[in-house]
Amino acid sequence: MPIIEVSGLAKDFRSGGAVVHALRDVTFSVDEGRFVTLVGPSGCGKSTLLAIMAGLTSATRGEARIEGTPITAPMPDKIGMVFQDPTLLPWKTALANVEFPLALRHVDATARRKRCTQLLDLVGLSEFADHYPHELSGGMRQRVAIARGLAQDPRLILMDEPFAALDEQIRTRMGHDLLEIWERTGKTIFFITHSLTEAIYLSDTVLVMSARPGSIIGTLPIDFPRPRDLDIIGSESFGRIRNRIWHLISEPQK
Ligand SMILES: Nc1ncnc2c1ncn2[C@@H]1O[C@H](COP(=O)(O)OP(=O)(O)OP(=O)(O)O)[C@@H](O)[C@H]1O
Ligand SMILES: [Mg+2]
Structure with missing residues (x-):
């Protein structure tokens, strides 16, 4: 059952005379209780998407819905947020x-x-x-x-690179602890990170966004059993998924 549905979402910014196409035709859904992570190159529109999902800014086209209701303003009792700072x-x-x-x-x-x-x-x-x-x-x-x-x-927590400012050891620990909190509370988490390892280790699904204008170019289910052990990071299958995401992010889109 999807808690979040994003369909045909686009966002253009106008600054001065120029128009920046930040997002184009972003479509995906997130099932209740899932841990879903979004990765993509810097500047591709990830934070913009999160801001729209949080009701902090409006879309130029398309919409984001929570439990069927269009998100047009912050809904603090339904959607919680955690930022990098x-x-x-x-x-x-x-x-x-x-x-x-x-x-x-x-x-x-x-x-x-x-x-x-x-x-x-x-x-x-x-x-x-x-x-x-x-x-x-x-x-x-x-x-x-x-x-x-x-x-x-809230049923849904949006997190924009919450661990980016932390050193690697603390970051790994925080990720591990976040999984425990997620398992105990049953929340749906939508998480943004630049770390492919963090994305794969934490998630049920990794969404991959293209360079700007951002759109979803990959949806990868991550099937490692839970609770997860940090040892999976060194495994061959983990490496294969990381390579696949890396290629999706790096290759120019047609
Ligand atoms: N308020 C704004 N006004 C004008 N342009 C903006 C605004 N917010 C974002 N942009 C532009 O939209 C594009 C996407 O920005 P966004 O912050 O969403 O990227 P991002 O994927 O989160 O990047 P990063 O990985 O570096 O955090 C960028 O080109 C940015 O300059
Ligand atoms: Mg960002």
Whole structure:
């Protein structure tokens, strides 16, 4: 059952006299509960697509729907977001940052505290609830952002290169932990990354986008059994999938 359906989506930007065709005829769907990753060359339109799916910007043509409803504005109770930059409020503690979206919606303080304390626990940060962002490492700040993305219990989480600023060891760990959170919460995750290894390791499906104007040129099912072990990364079948994606991304489109 698809939770997200994107059909015939195009986006043109006009800046000055010039028109940039960022997306062209993007069509795909994501089934409920799946972990789907989007990869593609820099500047191909991935973040633009995510912004449309988040209701932050409008499409020039086509549409994105969640559970059949066109996405025309942010829907925080249905769609959560986590970006590369965790954008925490520096004057608020980790817990208060996670609570922030609920506070904005006037959710009862006791209920909100309880829920957000559980979320900090889920991302492994219960001991850091009272710490301020500058007292946390980059990986910890990103965990706070993930907990905040889960605060309103959305069915879908959109993630735009959430681990790009982290070193490889922490990044691998965060990916592994994200899979655990995903398995425990049953959310649908739509994830953008530049790392093909990360994409394959995490996902049920990898979508490949062409160079600008971006369109989907490959949909690769990833069938490694779960829970996954990091050892699969060195396997021959993993390498074959990575090569296939690499060729799709690198070869000029007709
Ligand atoms: N607000 C905007 N106004 C004008 N052009 C824009 C705007 N946002 C994005 N673009 C252009 O649209 C194209 C796609 O940008 P986008 O950020 O979606 O790419 P991306 O695939 O996320 O790249 P990266 O992998 O580097 O993050 C680029 O050419 C970019 O310059
Ligand atoms: Mg981007």
